[in-house]
Each structure stands twice: as C-alpha cells, then as structure tokens.
Amino acid sequence: MxxxxxxxxxxxxxxxxxxxxxxxxxxxxxxxxxxxxxxxxxxxxxxxxxxxxxxxxxxxxxxxxxxxxxxxxxxxxxxxxxxxxxxxxxxxxxxxxxxxxxxxxxxxxxxxxxxxxxxxxxLGVPAMTAHRALTVAEDGPRRLEPGALSGTTVLVAGGAGAVGHAAIQLARWAGATVITTISSDAKAALASAAGAHHVVDYKTEDAAAVIQSIAPDGVDLIVEVSIPQNVELDLAVASTRASIAIYANNGGDEFTLPIRPNMSKNLRYQFVLLYTVGEKALQEAAEDVTRALIDGALPVGEEFGxxxxxxxxxxxxxxxxxxxxxxxxxxxxxxxx
Incomplete structure (x- = not known):
C-alpha cells in the first residue's frame, strides 16, 4: 500500500x-x-x-x-x-x-x-474540539442535542476557522444564539454561511460595543482561539458566571488576567485539548457529533462556510x-x- x-x-x-x-x-x-x-x-x-x-x-x-x-x-x-x-x-x-x-x-x-x-x-479534531468547548460551562449542558443550548448566547472567536465553523454549526443546532468575530468581509460571508446569527468584524468595528448591543446581559459561553489577543474583549462582553473555553494559543503563549474584574463576574476559564479530555468525553462527543450529522447540521464546502x-x-x-x-x-x- x-x-x-x-x-x-x-x-x-x-x-x-x-x-x-x-x-x-x-x-x-x-x-x-x-x-x-x-x-x-x-x-x-x-x-x-x-x-x-x-x-x-x-x-x-x-x-x-x-x-x-x-x-x-x-x-x-x-x-x-x-x-x-x-x-x-x-x-x-x-x-x-x-x-x-x-x-x-x-x-x-x-x-x-x-x-x-x-x-x-x-470532523475529528475540529468538531470534537468544538463539542468540548460548548459543553464545559458550569451551568451548561454536558451533552449537545437540539434545544440543549436554548436561551444561551455563544461567542465564537474566529468563526471562519475549522473549529470556529464547527462550533457555529453545533451551537446553532443545539439552539444557541451565535455571535462570531472575523477579520474580513470574505470571512464574514463564511461565518454567515455556517449559520452565525451575528457577525462582528473586529478590524473595522468596536467589537465590544457591538457585542454588548447584541447581548446586553453578556454572552454565556465563549469559544476562544486567541486568548492573548481577546482577553480584554472577553472580559468586557462575558456575562456573570460565563465560561471561556480556550482551545488554541493563536496570538501567543501567555496572557494576563486582572483578578478583581474576573472575580466579580465569577468567570471560568477552561482549557481544551482533545488528547487529554478522557475517553468518556471523546465517546460522548463522537455520539453527539454523529447525531448532528444525521440531522444534517455539519455540512462542509464554501457554500456552508x-x-x-x-x-x-x-x-x-x-x-x-x-x-x-x-x-x-x-x-x-x-x-x-
């Protein structure tokens, strides 16, 4: 062979x-x-x-x-x-x-x-990473299915990437309101095609102000690809008891958190790496992703973002x-x- x-x-x-x-x-x-x-x-x-x-x-x-x-x-x-x-x-x-x-x-x-x-x-790494990021919130579901994220507002950083794309699709399938940030008109078109309800260009807009206008009570869950770049934005738009799921180190290997503002909101930062989440989490993600496939929720191709x-x-x-x-x-x- x-x-x-x-x-x-x-x-x-x-x-x-x-x-x-x-x-x-x-x-x-x-x-x-x-x-x-x-x-x-x-x-x-x-x-x-x-x-x-x-x-x-x-x-x-x-x-x-x-x-x-x-x-x-x-x-x-x-x-x-x-x-x-x-x-x-x-x-x-x-x-x-x-x-x-x-x-x-x-x-x-x-x-x-x-x-x-x-x-x-x-699927694999992108979809299962997205699943994990969407199921780590303290007050959120551990499994995804239609309706599991109803009433939840999710912010996906970098919605034109492979993980961001899967996170938009899975969050939308599970009933969330999905906001995503992008850096160009072309990427905005892809994020919209993936199913994001709101697309924010952080290069040309005041991202914090736009997101706060969409979600005045804050976003409940953030799927984060670049915490060094977005740490101030995430803190500004997160709701009380929100979770920030960090799955990549784009933008650098270190970031600094101000203690009191995070403490005041009871924020949770959850790092995500598939290799060490454990077999139970992997099996649950595989089952939920397959159910989403059956529902037609994870198409690929440019027309789908x-x-x-x-x-x-x-x-x-x-x-x-x-x-x-x-x-x-x-x-x-x-x-x-």
Whole structure:
C-alpha cells in the first residue's frame, strides 16, 4: 500500500511517499481503507518539532473510509462499514495519510448513510474540539442535542476557522444564539454561511460595543482561539458566571488576567485539548457529533462556510504546508476514489 511517512521532524520535506505492507488489526483494532484524510494544525505541529516517538510515523489524526478488517474483541463495527476516524495517530504510529490505516476501534465511528467522506474527514479534531468547548460551562449542558443550548448566547472567536465553523454549526443546532468575530468581509460571508446569527468584524468595528448591543446581559459561553489577543474583549462582553473555553494559543503563549474584574463576574476559564479530555468525553462527543450529522447540521464546502482544499496522497507535503500557512477552510487529502 502507499503510505506517507516521516522518521525525523522538520519542514514538510520530511514527508515521503513509500510502499508498506498492510498491518493486520490486533485485539481492539480495525483496519480502514482510507478514502479521505483530514489535515489539522496539530498534524503539522507534531511533524515539525520535538522527537519522533516511533521509528516511523504516518501523520494525520482524522479521516474517513471503509472498514477493511476487524480485530478480536471488536463489536459494533463490521467489514464494509463507512466510518470516520479521530485521534488515529495519538500515541500510535499509524495515522490516516495512507491507503490502509490500522487504528483503535474505539476511535472509529460509523458514518450516517447520507454523509459523504469529505464531511467525515472534516470532523475529528475540529468538531470534537468544538463539542468540548460548548459543553464545559458550569451551568451548561454536558451533552449537545437540539434545544440543549436554548436561551444561551455563544461567542465564537474566529468563526471562519475549522473549529470556529464547527462550533457555529453545533451551537446553532443545539439552539444557541451565535455571535462570531472575523477579520474580513470574505470571512464574514463564511461565518454567515455556517449559520452565525451575528457577525462582528473586529478590524473595522468596536467589537465590544457591538457585542454588548447584541447581548446586553453578556454572552454565556465563549469559544476562544486567541486568548492573548481577546482577553480584554472577553472580559468586557462575558456575562456573570460565563465560561471561556480556550482551545488554541493563536496570538501567543501567555496572557494576563486582572483578578478583581474576573472575580466579580465569577468567570471560568477552561482549557481544551482533545488528547487529554478522557475517553468518556471523546465517546460522548463522537455520539453527539454523529447525531448532528444525521440531522444534517455539519455540512462542509464554501457554500456552508468551510471551503475545501483537495490534495492527492502524493501531495501530502503541500497539504501540510497549506495548513501551516493558515489557508482558510479545510485541507483534505483524497486517498482513494
């Protein structure tokens, strides 16, 4: 089979297309014929720095395809099932940038019949991170479903990004009023297409004043991509007992909080990283995301607010570079027809 591998960290040039033998699934594993592999920032960051944890690594956490073989002890998955995958390469050498990936069955989820492989490969890290960010509020729901966020106002920072896009869609599906911030007219169009009720351009508007006019009692939950940049804005627009879910360090690795204003509002800051949320949270997110898929709540494509950028397996290095260069939209690697 064709596989992308690297044995040392560095630029995308460390990625190589090679021939490898298919790996038989062991207990608790399945082998998936990959149709589409999804690329996320975590993939290029893992590839670019630190030590390689195995002699050889195939990158990319997310993907979609068809179950090809099933290991002992696996139930609920059968050969021929259409599936989506998440965290395939976490503490394992076998990601989705290859024709066949042998992965943990616990991180393989059936795709609804009407859901395409591009959608399936666009879930994983973005949708599950968004789910976690929307379910950490002290007074909010732990699970998402229609009506779960009714009466809640959610602010999504960076609504044109992959996680922001999924957060808008999931929050809207769950009944929230969704406000998002963006930095251009083009990104405003994407955030609106994703379903945001209100779009605020922080480059040309007084974002705090606009958001306060929309939500005079404050926003209940903030899905935050750049806390160093937005810490003052978040404090200004947050309601009493609001939660700020921080899922990325865009804009810097440190920020400072004034104690008394945060204390006065009883604000909660929750950091979000899928790798360490625990299996229970991952399984619940996968179940809720799949229910949203069944309801048609997570479409992708420019008309739905998330442009798709397709690459071939041989172009995986270019796909990684596109994500590293902050291309707007979702980067997908078409592995098979």
């Amino acid at each position: 064709k596989s992308i591998v690297y044995s040392q960290t560095g630029t995308p040039d460390v990625l190589h297309l090679v021939d490898r033998e298919q790996v038989e699934p062991g207990p608790g594993e399945v082998r998936v014929r990959i149709v589409v592999s999804g690329v996320n920032p975590t993939d290029w960051k893992s590839r670019s720095a630190g030590d390689v944890p195995f002699a050889e690594v195939t990158p990319n956490q997310d993907g979609a395809g068809v179950v090809d073989a099933v290991g002992d002890g696996v139930s609920g998955l059968d050969v021929g099932d259409r599936v989506w995958l998440y965290l395939s390469a976490y503490q394992r050498p076998s990601g989705t940038a290859q024709e066949y990936a042998t992965v943990l069955a616990a991180h393989v989820v059936k795709l609804p019949a009407e859901t395409g492989f591009d959608v399936g490969a666009s 998330l442009p798709l950028h397709h690459f071939s397996l041989a172009e995986t290095a270019a796909a990684h570079q596109a994500v590293q260069d902050d291309v707007v939209g979702k980067v997908l690697i078409t592995v098979a027809s």
